Amino acid sequence: MSAIVRLPVLFASVMAISLLSMAFPAAPAASDVNDDDSSWTFLVYMSGDVAGSPLKWQDDINELESGCLSQEIDVFCLVDPEGEGDSRIFSISHDSLGSEEIVSEEIEDAAFLQDTGEANMGDPQTLIDFAELIISSRYSDGRFGIIFWGHGEGLYGVSLDRDDYLDLAEMRYALIAIGDMLGKKIDLLVFDACRMGTLEASSQLTDTADYAVSSEIAVASYGFPYDSIFVRLSLNPSMDTVDVARAFADEHVKYGALMTGISSHAAVIDLDRLREAVTRVLDFSNCSKNFVPIAASQLIEARNGSVEVDGFNTVDLNSYLGCLTSSEELPKRLLDSANAVLNGLNDAIAVNRAYINVSDSASGLTLSGVSVFFPYQTVPGESYENASTFSKSWTLFLRELYLENEYENLDLNISLSLSDGRFGDGLNDTVTINWDSNDSVGTIDVDLFREHDGALVGDCSEKMGLGEFSIDWLQPDIYDIHVYCRDINESYRYYASFGSISIFRQFEYRINLTSIFAQGDIDIILFNLDSRRIESVSVFGNDVTIALSVPDHYRLGERVLVQVLIDGEIVASGLIVVGDAIETEVSMTIGRSMSSPLEYSCTILLTALIIYSFIKLMKVGEETGLSIRGMRNRKLLRSISSLSRNRAFRKAGRRS
Known part of the structure; x- marks a missing residue:
């Protein structure tokens, strides 16, 4: 292979390697990894003391013991099984044998358990005390996550414990207190609990953590598969927090799809971006409330066409907004408000994973990441209204929608x-x-x-x-x-x-051709540099007025290149900015300063033809054993070269 061929191949190889390195960046070297980012501490808040609805907490402890392979990951579980006086805290240790026995050590120095041995998981102080114990004695730095394990009801709270539970306000209070202890927001919240993917619950978390993982629907009693989740985390503990959250969502939904066939869902919510989305939802609820007198039918029809989630009077919020924005004759202010919410939710939901089985799919179940309380023609009660600050505002809208106020039908004949x-x-x-x-x-x-x-x-x-x-x-x-x-x-x-x-407006521009030698055919080319529109004007005389009509052909602010051609040759050029004056004289530059758009095209075509002909000649030379240098017929090369300088050819090319 000749050197001429090897060089392009070498260049192509280098470029390919460079492109691949950009598409698949290398993992950071050990010295580049921040120690704080490569270590994790998780608290698992396991509320299992629910009469008649026990959950198998031992199985999930075993899964944690199986999955925690890395010394960079510390997991502590506060367990409250069904019964009295049996609450305890485990420091999870890896079980290489995968036995059913719990091998993890119990922590004995929990002052808040010493009196009765029973933790009230529905008391926010219990969560605060648990976090304080770990942070003060077993946590130094690194990222911090909390997993809520147990029963949940996203409209009202989580961690059911007999007759008590953490309501949304209590949950928020505890998480803010834990953030104060850490000196930062919590990195990740995971809800291994039913129906916590509501806007009512998520809106309470926006200033407590960076990300949250939750499900719009019920979580099966076996819960999240902690073994596969923590194996994935152990293999790369320094991955970004959003990717750790993604691992929880991926493995949960994968387990439902491959192992049980039960519909499963998990979304990763960027809580910082959700703050803006919640603001937009509150604006939308206020806007909708004010539009009820003239848009109640569209608002209710959208509700009836929305995806209901688990039959608990909640609807998938994206589904509702999608139905509403497709309504006919929806007032634009209401339409814009709904679209703003959709855009905000799309920004806030970083990952959305769902497996919908055949039965649920037949019923039309689709899940977009967040649900909201929207009963069918029922005014919310005080328990919902007082559940959160978001619930108060949303209740005002639902109350206005369903109270059937009588409004006079106005026809103002506008x-x-x-x-x-x-x-x-x-x-x-x-x-x-x-x-x-x-x-x-x-x-x-x-x-x-x-x-x-x-x-x-x-x-x-x-x-x-x-x-x-x-x-x-x-x-x-x-x-x-x-x-x-x-x-x-x-x-x-x-x-x-x-x-x-x-x-409409018409803008007039005067071109004085007195100083231009004007013998021959005079044309003016108007080339819109913004829309790429080309217009040709034939003129007579030396004083020309061009009228540009807005908005049928031009827009305000568009730039128009004016070129004067005599017998096809550019002799002057100038620039117009549409709308800068109602009537003005265009400043023209005499001489061939720029080429016309058609001439550009002709020049490019001619250049390509010359290159093609030259390559063809080289190929013919190689096939016949002749070189370009040794060819006797140089007239062909000279004719090709002269072709580019042929004025008659250029003129014909511009007018074609």
């Missing part, structure tokens, strides 16, 4: 008219909104959106008065206009929308 009210040039530049006056309506709101990009470009409000007002500050463009009528209680009572309203 209409829209266009006129030349500003410039007196015969072009519409003013929008006037007209309506029939009604004492039930206090304020008219108008939102204006640019049609081509959906941007909100203006909004205004007017107290109800004479029955009309005008908007005369519109820039030339195409608009969608939305009109809302609100009563004195801020409830929306009427809505109308008007699409594709065109506001």
Whole structure:
């Protein structure tokens, strides 16, 4: 193989290796791994003292003993089995034999257990005391996680213990206290408990931890497969927290799919991003409440079309919002609020894993990561309303939706008219909104959106008065206009929308050709540098006016390259920014300063032809044993070279 061939191959090999190294970055060297990131401490809060519904805590202790292979991982379990005086704490040790016996050591110095030996897992102080014991004596640094193991009900709380449980406020209180002890937020919260993937529960966690793993549906009694989860973590304890959380979700759903056939779900929630999503949901609930008088039917129909989760009066939130945003004639403000929530939830749900078995799939079950309480035509009670700060706001919306308040059906006969009210040039530049006056309506709101990009470009409000007002500050463009009528209680009572309203302006630009030698055919090429639109104008005389119409062909701010051609040759060029003046003279540069778009294309094509011909000649030379240097017929090469300089060819190429 010749050196000429080997060099490209070597270059290609180096480039391939470089690309692969970027796609699959190498694992960090041992010296690059932060010790704090490679060690983990987990607290497992095992509440099993539930009469008539015991959970097999011993099996999960055995799974932890089997899976904890790394010395970088410490796991401590506070176990409260069914019965009295038998609560205990285990420091998990690896069991290489995989026996059914618990080999882990019990911790004896737990002061909060010494009096009675019985832990009330529904008391937030129990969780705080457990964490304080471990943090003060057995934790130095590294990442910190808490696993809630047992029964849960995400609308109200977790860790059921006989007649008590950690309600959402108590859970939040304990987690904040633990964060204060750590001097940072908890890295990971895992809920091995039923239906904790509600917005009611998750909204209480946003300032307590970085990530949470939870399920919208019931978790089977065997719980999470801790052996496979902790083996995966032990093999790479320094992986990112979100990937540790992903391991919990992956292994839980995989076990349900492969081993039991029971529908399983787990989502990893980025709690920092969820904070913004919760804010948007609260805004949406307030917006929906105010739109009930005119949008109740769409709000209820969306609820009826949503995916119900486990039949517990909760719906998958993404499912509900998806149904709502597909509703016909939904007021745009409500539509935008719902879409903002969808976008916020998509950002907050880092991982969503679900296995839906045949039976549940037939019933239409789909899970997106977070559910919310949304009963069917039932007003929530005080227990739900007082469960969390989020529940209070959501209850106001549901109460307004289901109390069946009587609202007068208003028809304000809103209409829209266009006129030349500003410039007196015969072009519409003013929008006037007209309506029939009604004492039930206090304020008219108008939102204006640019049609081509959906941007909100203006909004205004007017107290109800004479029955009309005008908007005369519109820039030339195409608009969608939305009109809302609100009563004195801020409830929306009427809505109308008007699409594709065109506001025109014409901008004139003068080109003086006096200084340009103008014998021959004169053409002006307008090349829109933003839209890539090309327009050709034939002119006569030395004083030319170009009229650009907005918005039918041009947009404000677009840049237009103006080129003057005489007999196909560029003799002057200039630049227009559409809308910078109503009427102005274009500054032209004399001489061949830039090529036309068609000439660019012709030049590229010609260059490619020359290269192709040259390669072809080399190939012919190799096949016949001749070299380019030794070829007698040099006229062919000279003719190819002269082809690129042939003025007549260039001229024909531009006009084709």
